Amino acid sequence: MLNLLIAFSLVVPLIGAVGILIADKKPNLREACTLLTSVVLLFVVVKIFLALRGGETPELTLFELLPGLEIKFTVEPLGMLFALVAAILWPVNSLYSIGYMRGNAEKHQTRFYFFFAIAIFGAIGVAFAGNLLTLFLFYELLTLSTFPLVTHKGNDSAKSGGRVYLGILISTSIGLLLPAIIWVWELAGTTDFQAGGVVPQYVEGGTVFVLAMLFVFGIGKAGVMPVHRWLPAAMVAPTPVSALLHAVAVVKAGVFSVVKVVVYVFGIDTLGAEPSVDWLLWFALFTIVAASTVALRQDNLKKRLAYSTISQLSYVVMGALILVPLSVTGAALHIIAHAFGKITLFFAAGSIYTSSKKTEISQLNGIGRRMPWTMAAFTVGALSMIGIPPAAGFLSKWYLLSGAIAADQYIAVLVIFISTLLNTAYFAPIVYAAYFKRDRSDTMLNYGEAPLPAVVALCFTALLTITLFFFPQTVFELIQMIET
Amino acid sequence: MVLDALTWFFLLTGSFLGITGAWGIIKFPDFYSRVHAASITDTLCASCFVLGLICQSGFSLVSVKLILVLLLLLITGPAAAHALVKAAHTAGLRALTGKITPSIRRQK
Amino acid sequence: MSELFSLFNYWVVVFLMMCGFYTVIASGNLVKKIIGLNIFQTSVFIMYISVGKVTDGTAPIVSADFSVYSNPLPHVLILTAIVVGVATTALGLSLVSRIKDAYGSVEDDEILDADSDERGSK
Amino acid sequence: MIAHLPALVVLVPLLAAPICFIFSRSPAIGWVITVVSSWVSFAIACVMAVTLLNGGEIQYVFGGWAPPWGIEYVVDQLNLLVVLVVTGVAAVIFPATLKSVRPEVASHQLPLFFVSLLLCFSGLLGIAVTGDAFNLFVFLEISSLSTYTLISMGKDRRALTAAFNYLIMGTIGATFILIAVGILYMLTGTLNMADLAVRLPSLGDSRALQVAFAFTIVGVGLKLAMFPLHLWLPNAYAYAPSAVSAFIAATATKVAVYVMIRFLYSIFGAEFSFSEIFVQWLLLPVSVCAILFTSVVALFQHDVKRLLAYSSVAQIGYMLLGIALVNQTGLAAALIHLFNHALMKGALFLAVAAMVFRVGSSHVDQLRGIGRKMPWTSAAFVAGGLSIIGVPATVGFVSKWYLVLAAIENGWWWMAAIVLVASLIAVVYIWRIVELAYFADSEASETEVKEAPLIILIPIWMLVASNFYFGIHSSVVTRFAEGAAAMLWGQG
Amino acid sequence: MIFAIAACALLVVMLLALVRAFSGPKIYDRVLAVNMFGTKTVLLIAVYGFLTERPEFLDLSIFYALINFVGVIAVLNFVERLDDTDEIEER
Amino acid sequence: MYLGLLTLSLTVFWLVLSGYWDNPLILGLGVVSIGLCVWIAVRIRRHYRLYSALPILTQMPAYTAWLAMEIVKSNLMVIKHIWFSDSHPITPTVRRIRMLQKTPLGQTIFANSITLTPGTVSFRIDGDHVVVHGVMQDAVDDLQDGDMNQRVARLEGKALERLEAR
């Protein structure tokens, strides 16, 4: 029964995708299908979560491709966490998409919903992957299925952005991640995730570093500089897609994979015993600061958010690479906190675009009065990014900071401080301008809030961010299961 | 003995005719006249050779086959000559005409 | 020297092979290419046949008067190979004549020009 | 009865060809005969497979002469694999031929088309089945000659020059093989492959043997489009009628690879090929160049069929690489890829054939937006493309995995890297088409393009399904290939 | 003896035919010469059979006569199909 | 009649050449080959009306003998021009010659006879004229109003009678 649940969680988005195709010409039916599917998926994932909490470890082996290479799914706490994030945010995102896509009268909406469902399918596959091969397969599926979403507009800039997106993600995954997987298989004869790691008894010294580097840069979705370029390039996408990329699935799949590899392939202890791995940490630290600095210089709202994401992702990578339990807790928590916060920000940006067609920060003066709900949610998101209570970002940053101190990584501590300052520097002015500056050169006279579904969605995610701050127990429970 | 002599006679005549024809296709000035030279060898020369050989084999299957060879050559020789001339003619190859003296030939 | 001469059949084979091969490669005329191919194949046929020669052996047609024959197997094989060769030549020439219909030429370079012109005009 | 199967599998299409010729008035009858005989051959191949898996070698001797003189047909795991590929692909693709080639081949040539197709088919099977070196040459020429004919029937006039160039290069290759066989006969007095294998080692390292070896490599290399000798292939595949491209690309070069393996391992022996001649040091650079260079060349093609053709040359490079790694895994990888590549290229070329059927061209500009007009066909193309790239759960993954394993077995990590880089390039050239098919706006065309007819679509999807089936249940093929590889190594 | 003489004479004829085949100048001259070469080969085989006391060779000469004829007609047919003789003339 | 003659001659041809008269396999192959040839011949006859002078000549011994003599004579003439070209220069001529024959059969016999005799060769038939190339002008003149033209014309009647009698 439990194994069947995993199968359900994978099949449900696929069935939804087919349903969307069938309902091609009837928008209401199509959107109903999307929403229904996402709710059903949420239900299934929660069922799995309850089972996991009941002490069971559902497992499903589909088939053996080659000896020792199976397509296999195992539910473990970390994957559960990611699956929950994706499953919770999909219905919200769907709701928002309905408002956005209709509000902007976008073309090819069926294609959009179809590939969205496929992307969720990929994300769930990544979350429950029981070994590196399965992870790789769904990781690539996620890349490919999001391409049509990124290039949705179909104009030249969309196409060139899409090429960069696909080029970087595919080439890093095939060029670095796949060799790393082959290497692991060659060493251990299996790619299954195991508590304590698969490779510890086979590798030591510089080899660990090389292998870790292949993984960290091979998982391009984690956006560690210099393989971050795909994320700004993908800004050509419609906002719901950006939300999907930044919060629901794609970058989360990246950092989640990094954490998963660190925990289940290397084992925290193996990496911790290897000083050269610090080099990788420094890449992450550099990314945090550099991306924030770049974000500061962007006037385009979505671009600023994109660089913010790059920086925030490296928090997670940093947490994983500091290699003490506290920091890993922080990393896992930050995956969720950032997901809720960033999706709120993107929803807000999209709503602003939908109702006012504004894309630049310099145009946002006084918008807080016209779109009060939207900007309130935006503020919550910004607080979470900076790490100020009562937003969830505070919790995760706290744990990261504690972990860094516990591990005597003072440079990391410093970076967290600097980055918090930078975060403040690029979010605070937006909020300030929205509420306190007067807007003089406004030509679009009549606009108010975005369509209702969009507003409902973004308020809901803002609420989630705050809720997470006050009720983080469930998440901690899961994280503790990782550590045991 | 008589048969041997006949063989000698026919084969020598045939050889002479063959060389004559071959010399003809070397010497004659244009394609169409060379065809006539070649047709000597196809008719009379071949007949002489076959007759000479029949004298040696007498009434036997071998003679039948020799006659078969001759018949084939007699049928196919002119047919090939005709096909050649016709092909050359339809392709527009002009014939040299008039009195061909050695001096004209040298100019050619 | 005598050894060289005793292997003269191979010299003939090699000479013909080179002639044929050169013609195939160097000639721009498709008909001549086919003819070169023929010469090339024929050299191999000669190689086989000369290999089958048995000293003092006569043609391998059974007769009461002879006991030593050349090895018939290469003859049989080459008979097959000749049939194959004739088929190849026939096919090659029919292709040439269709190429002539399509391009109006059987010269390599002119055909290439014709194709690139076509692409240019598109 | 079982003993006659190896002969039957060849004779069925060979005898069907003249019957097809007698009914040359009606292409439909020719088509029915062709399809039925391909199915019968496939059924025979399956029966042989079952027999072989339960028992041992299947042998058939022609005309009652004992093997060293008479022609012998032998079926072991190696050529059974090839026979299965050829008959299987034929059984799937042939049904689609009539519909697919009608717009491409002049109607008066259609009856001849099926005669040639059958001859080509039986020639390929004959190569695989025969145990006699000269007989192999004859079948090679039967298949080659009919292939030239088939290619020349393409719609574009460049099909003629492509067929002509292939004829020249192919005949040179065949003649080289003939020379090699002749020298082997001179040295040993036998043409039977098994007999040759027994007698050659006692000759030692003779000069003549080396010459024979060189002629074999170059001759077979021409036939299988080994890297610098591949020049005939792109045009031949690009301008042949599309269904023919699908069949030939899936089978012809595979059979040539089989011939290469047969000569290297069974006739000359692995000991001689790899320890005395060191042919791997020729094959290695050649295959690496093929994998990298022709993949890059494929990037710049504007015709999908040409693109796939260049990709084929690269894929043949993978097979040669497997041989050049000189270990049992590598050989198995070559054999696995031999099987798998037939499935992928069959699917891809047939999908393109369906597009050509509707659109009338395989030029990339004409295929813009085809993904919306022919969703099933385009989806099949994508699936085949995934297999070429080597995505897990497709056969392409299995092939590459084994190749990488074999490279690592030699400690050649860089070789594994090259395979991955080539996969990346494959991603790019396949993606180019996918992008055009799905994300480019189609040019306003006056004719409405519809989905391909079922008679073409079903074979395409059968091939696609097999790509996934054998990608998932890979052990079916890998066990077979590993068995064949073990057998060949045992001989050497 | 006489057979040897006849064979030699035929060889001379064939040699002369070859001279014409090489010197052309037209394709038809060449075909004519080659045809002549062929018919003389037929006779040569027959004579050689008598010379070596193997009259079985006559079968070969019949075969050769047929092949030669078919060959000449085929070549002419091909030349006609190519339509203008320049194509296979000297370049 | 035609088919019977063809089959008969092919059968004789096969039997004489093969020499195996009691091997069923080879005889069987012979039957198949003959059948194939006849089939092809029938197919050819469906498209072309063919006249061959040869079978008719065999039925007309007088004319054949005369023609044989003519062939010998003209052979000698050409030989003379080959070896003594200085004293007997050749005078190649192309001419259209009006044929006295009325039917295609007669015309075919005439044109074939022209080609059979060395020194003259027919190109093609053009209405009721035949275009002839001769190496000597007198030989062509001979054709114009010579023996051969008239003999064939006379023969034509007889030949037609025989053909109809068949």
Ligand code: NA
């Ligand atoms: Na060939």
Ligand code: NA
């Ligand atoms: Na004449």
